[in-house]
Amino acid sequence: MQARPLAIIDILRFAASAHATREIVSRNVDEPLWRYDYAACLRRAAQAAGMLAAMGVASGGRVTSLAWNTHRHFELFFAVPGMGAVLHTANPRLPDEHLVYTINHAGSRVLLLDRNMAATVARIRDRLEHVERLIVLSDRTCEGIESYEDLIAPHPDALDWPSFDENAAAFLCYTSGTTGDPKGVLYSHRSTVLHALAGGLSGSMGFSAFDVVMPCQSLYHATAWGLPFAGAINGVKFVLPADRMDGASLDELVRTEGVTFSGGVPTIWTMYLDHLDRTGGDTGALERVFIAGSAVPRDMAVAFDRRGVAVRQMWGMTETSPLGVVSAPTPALADLGEEDARERIWTRQGRMLFGIEIEIVDAQGRPLPHDGETSGALMVRGPWVLDHYYRSEESACDAQGWFDTGDIATIDRFGFMRITDRTKDVIKSGGEWISSIDLENTAAGCPGVKVAAVAGVPHPKWEERPILLVEAHEGVALSEAQVLDHLAARVAKWWMPDRVIFASVPLTATGKIDKKVIRDTYRDILAS
Amino acid sequence: MQARPLAIIDILRFAASAHATREIVSRNVDEPLWRYDYAACLRRAAQAAGMLAAMGVASGGRVTSLAWNTHRHFELFFAVPGMGAVLHTANPRLPDEHLVYTINHAGSRVLLLDRNMAATVARIRDRLEHVERLIVLSDRTCEGIESYEDLIAPHPDALDWPSFDENAAAFLCYTSGTTGDPKGVLYSHRSTVLHALAGGLSGSMGFSAFDVVMPCQSLYHATAWGLPFAGAINGVKFVLPADRMDGASLDELVRTEGVTFSGGVPTIWTMYLDHLDRTGGDTGALERVFIAGSAVPRDMAVAFDRRGVAVRQMWGMTETSPLGVVSAPTPALADLGEEDARERIWTRQGRMLFGIEIEIVDAQGRPLPHDGETSGALMVRGPWVLDHYYRSEESACDAQGWFDTGDIATIDRFGFMRITDRTKDVIKSGGEWISSIDLENTAAGCPGVKVAAVAGVPHPKWEERPILLVEAHEGVALSEAQVLDHLAARVAKWWMPDRVIFASVPLTATGKIDKKVIRDTYRDILAS
Ligand SMILES: Nc1ncnc2c1ncn2[C@@H]1O[C@H](COP(=O)(O)OP(=O)(O)OP(=O)(O)O)[C@@H](O)[C@H]1O
Ligand SMILES: Nc1ncnc2c1ncn2[C@@H]1O[C@H](COP(=O)(O)OP(=O)(O)OP(=O)(O)O)[C@@H](O)[C@H]1O
Ligand SMILES: [Mg+2]
Ligand SMILES: [Mg+2]
Structure with missing residues (x-):
């Protein structure tokens, strides 16, 4: 068989060819709603890559984005890995100190920021050790920083994208810093493409070309759980909410753009449901909401269910790209009867996906029974699980390749996993x-x-x-x-x-x- | 990210763990219906691997099956690649001369056959140059040939499956010999697993854990289009019809086992529809029928549609593992109106899938417009497309990696491809x-x-x-x-x-x- 490397840019090239006219709609900071399609997105990604190359960004070079869920950020998700460079997606909500730490640790020479991050960047600029260029992700300059639109304009909108080893790094994502300093994880082209293929399957996010997907998980948080890739592979329409994740803003996009699928951390959905309750609004065409990052309160699942929206809890971590388990139904579960089946779906993080092995072990590392009762340290393994942290010499895994997640979980006979705690929070x-x-x-x-x-x-x-x-x-x-x-x-x-x-x-x-x-x-x- | 090789056995290991009790039901030659689940299938695959290892089959060794769509053949699909050997799936319908040619060409030392192939094997036995062992895929001996059941019985039902390079060969499939001698194509673990992931997506076969899949494409024909793998990754129930592909036999299985998905060459579906017309029968729970191998007569698509079953035409070849294109609907197509959209679905082979690039070129190799009118030589490229035929020194592709399919096609602006002819049949x-x-x-x-x-x-x-x-x-x-x-x-x-x-x-x-x-x-x- 052909030795063709898996490449992230091939996902966008595919979408631009097989789903050329499918839309990407984006809110932006201080700009009207943006609307284009995959074909246009690929053209602009080529221009963005041209711009970065002209600035001296080379294969393996790091570029930091400090940006929300917008179409320009989406373009960078393909442009930067496409040219062989690495996109470090910094979290704009981090305290200055962590922000400086991660950007320096990444070693980025170019920093692309949204308009409303200009003040933050001005504040920390002096402490950024490697950054040579700033670019504002906007249609106009901002406090002396050149704009993305001006900078990409002169570059050709077609590119002979280079081919390279599929194990080359593509993204640098940092953990949330819940238990200590954020830790860097490098995603490769291979891990990202495999994750995207598996993520589109029906037991996972189950995308179809008819889906309208609004990622409310941040693009900077573990690549929004890989949604840009799993979505584009399946030709979905994307709706990007920028930084406006409040209930009213989301409600508006859901209804006007016909969103069928969304996802994010529980806090966002608390605000959204709150807003609907207050305004008496409905969920439009919304079918599925994927929630992870923290445990989904059972009542949230019930509230969505009453509105005809299926909640699928997921579990994952930056270290797992992040897809780990998804609480999708199975016939074995259905055989328990509807009540029981739904209860399990509502109260479990999810079940195994192809590509990621999960196990629970005791303090001596011995496997524990999958009885839904016994809890132990959750171990994972697979082609989209990290092997070591960025810039660490040490392996993050044991001799058999198992990575200790730091979570405590049970697994039941249906393969459903439930997180009972973090090791550090027990x-x-x-x-x-x-x-x-x-x-x-x-x-x-x-x-x-x-x-x-x-x-x-x-x-x-x-x-x-x-x-x-x-x-x-x-x-x-x-x-x-x-x-x-x-x-x-x-x-x-x-x-x-x-x-x-x-x-x-x-x-x-x-x-x-x-x-x-x-x-x-x-x-x-x-x-x- | 972890350097974990893609491995075919991991598909069955996953299914045996995440969908342990999901059934595999099989007809057999001269035996009652067999019924077990993924967990049991994995145990028996371990036993089969143990048996073959005891016979001296080693990593890279070839084993030929001369078998129908049965559970034992299904087990071999995992056992043989799982132990690092290569399964050559010979076509029992080939004339003796071609059969001898392919088994010798494969260099197999072990031949596993279904009971009703014993006479054929007796006839050609003397001409098989490398075969040392015969095994009959049955619960009892047959004309002096030891049975699979007797031979696997002593071996343990758990195995520490070896790990090896994902580019290792797994299957050896021969083309149909429509245009000349059958040509051998080696499928690797990598190509097979990637093909299975992509094949399960909604734009392709769109499997869910609730599907009941009856492959009527033969397991020996390009691994039944990868169904065993794409199905198991998604936890489907399998229904295997052995060699009884006549209308009445299929109709019975469809209804009694609740088949939702089936596939095969057009001739099989002519027989099935004929049978329903004659008996006034219905299609039970059948939702989707995937047809390929030859062009689907428009009337066949219409006949299924009238019965509430969606026909999805596919195009593929042994050289492409074989998934090339699938005629799945898209929103862009839906925008044309229902009439137009259905007409296209019914009369096109299908549209692009992620992972396989298609192009049409003129006699000078220049790309032709995708206008749905201009036809040219169909070229394909991707990680599950061959690079050279088995035992050939020559590359089968051009310098850019394009493989000339020998088919003539048009591509329209929606990415839908239509085969107008084979180069040799024009x-x-x-x-x-x-x-x-x-x-x-x-x-x-x-x-x-x-x-x-x-x-x-x-x-x-x-x-x-x-x-x-x-x-x-x-x-x-x-x-x-x-x-x-x-x-x-x-x-x-x-x-x-x-x-x-x-x-x-x-x-x-x-x-x-x-x-x-x-x-x-x-x-x-x-x-x-
Ligand atoms: N559905 C869920 N239910 C409960 N906890 C979850 C769920 N999804 C994710 N988590 C928690 O989030 C963690 C992964 O989060 P992330 O990678 O963003 O960083 P973090 O673990 O919060 O931060 P750090 O590793 O820096 O301490 C998991 O290990 C788990 O503890
Ligand atoms: N849906 C379809 N419509 C028309 N033709 C199809 C379709 N699907 C497959 N085919 C034909 O089948 C061919 C692939 O078949 P296969 O690999 O079984 O061997 P073959 O081409 O018939 O034999 P050989 O290569 O030995 O001549 C394609 O190249 C194409 O000509
Ligand atoms: Mg963590
Ligand atoms: Mg051919």
Whole structure:
């Protein structure tokens, strides 16, 4: 068989040929809605590659984007790897310090930013060690920074894209920094294309050419779970919301553009559902919402289900490109009866996909039973799982290639996996473990609760005990007793939180509950 | 990212884990219906690999199967490549001479045969140069040949499957021999797994875990178009019809096993539809039928459509693993209106899939317009297209990697490709080309016609002229005038066949019209 390397640009070349007129619609910062198609996108990607080459970006060179979900960012997803360079997708919501760290660590010489990141960049510019060029992703200059449109304009819109080893690096993505400093992971052309093929299958995202896909997971967060690639391979229409992920903005795009598929972290969907509840709006043509990043509250799945939208929970991590498991139904599950089947779909992160092996092991590394009860350290392996972190000499995996995810999970006989906690978030009370995720999920089901966060803090007698932070829905008066009553009816007595605190829940730059902050803030609350 | 090789056995390992209890049901030669699941299939594949290893089959060694669509053959599809050996799937319908040629050419030391091939093997045994062992794929011995069941029984049902280069050979498939001697093509693990991933996408076969798939394309014909792999990756239930591809047998399986998806060459579907018409039967849960190998008569597509079954024509060849194009709908097509869209779906071989590039070129190799009118030599390229034939030193492709398919085609602006002829079957009449496929298709639309075959034979004045062979439906009285009237109203005058001959149409070993035989038989019919 032909030794043709897998190449990311071939995905866009395919879409531009087989689905030439299928649209890509994009919001932008301070610009009207943009609308074009795959064929035009490929032409502009060629121009962008021409621009970067003219700036001296060469094969293997790093380029950082500091950008939202827009068509220009989408173009860079193909242009940069297409020319053999590496796109580091920096997270604009990171604190300055982390931002500087990741851009320096990446070693990028060119930084492309959205207009509303200009102030941030001005602030950190002096600390960026390798950056020589700034480009603003806009139709006009911004505070002296040349615009993308001006810069790509002179370059030809057709390119003889180079061919190279499929193991060449394509993306550099950093973890969220939930448990420490963000860590860099290099995605290759091979891993990205395989991930895209598997991601389009029916047991995963199940895309068809008739889908209209609005990624609300950020393009800078693990390449928006590979949606640009899995979508383009299947010829979907894309709707890009820029940075406007509030309920009203999403609702508008869903209805006016006929969105059938969307995805993102739970916090976004809380806002969207909230907005619909407040306005009495409907979900238009929306069929499926894929949610990951943190556990999906059961009530969120139910709320979507009532509106005729299927929620598919996923689990993944930056280190797994990020697709790990998806909670898609199976005939074996259906045989349990509708009630049972739906309950499992709603409360599990998902089931195995071809290409990624999952296993749970005990402290000695021995495999544990797949009985849906026994929990252990979740290990993964496969062609889109990292082997080592960027710039680390050390392998991130054991001798058999297994990567320890840092998550604790159960696996049931249907192959469905459930995350009970992160290793670092597990609460050890008197030698027993309490699952902070289960407790959060139960608390989130209490009427009036918008977000619930559980963390373990030091306790003089029990080593650690759980405390619960609660954010109530706007205008709702909620008492500690109401929350405790709700929990008491549903969890074991020794799981009951020692404190209920009404406060706003701190989130990380990717919208996850920031338990480091909670633990730090309330470190001494149970000391006496 | 991890350097994990793509491996065929991982497909079955995945299915056995993620879809453990999903069934595989199989007819067999002289045995009752067999029924098991993926988990059991993996266990038996391990036993089969153990058996072959004990016989001295080593990495790279060739093994020939002479077998129908049964569960044992299915097991070998995983066991043989899984142990690093190569499965040559010989075609039991080949004439002795070709059979001997391919088995010798493959260099196989072990031959596994179905019971009803024992007489053939006895006849050719002396001429098989490398075969040392015979195994009958049965639950009992047959004419002194040891049975598969006896031989696998002592071997353990778990195996630490070896890991090796993904470019290692897995299957050896021979072309049909329509245009000359069958030519061998080696499929690798890499090409097979990529083909399976792409084949499961919605623009291709669109499998879901709820599908019940009955391959009526033979397992020995280009690995049944990769169905065992694309199906297992998606956890489908398989229904294997053995060699009983007659209408009544298929109808029974479709209804009793709940088949949703099937595929095969047009001749099989003629028999199936005929049977339903005669018995007044229905298509049960059947949703999609994939047809390829020869052009799908438009009337066949319409007949299925009337029964609520979607026909998807495909085009492919042994040299392309074989998936090339599939006639799946797109929004761009839907925009044309339902009538137009369906007409295109019914009369085109299909549209581009990710992974396989198609192009049409003129005699000088220059690309031709994709206007749906201009026809040229069809060229293909991609990771599941051959680079050279087995045991040939010569590359089968040009310097840019394009493989000349030997087919003539048009491509339209939607990316839909239509085969107008094979290069060798084109009829050159007075310097102009007549498409034998178009003419056949039109003739097949004449009421009463079961099969129509057109071939060009020498003509003293026009160089070549078409003749038409017609096989009428049973019990139908059809006259030459009826056929000619039907054609006259539909094709250009100079396309009208010079002779209409009522005779049975000769077919090749894969069920295609054998135009070599027609041309030979009627070589002199227009001579005077
Ligand atoms: N559906 C889910 N349910 C529960 N947790 C999830 C889910 N999806 C993802 N996660 C959590 O997110 C993690 C992956 O997130 P990501 O790669 O963005 O960085 P992070 O782990 O939050 O940050 P860091 O690795 O820097 O601490 C997983 O390991 C898991 O803990
Ligand atoms: N849907 C289709 N419509 C028309 N022709 C088709 C279709 N699908 C396949 N074919 C024909 O079948 C050929 C591939 O068949 P296969 O690989 O089985 O061997 P063959 O070409 O018939 O034999 P050989 O190469 O030995 O002459 C294609 O090149 C094409 O001519
Ligand atoms: Mg992490
Ligand atoms: Mg051929």
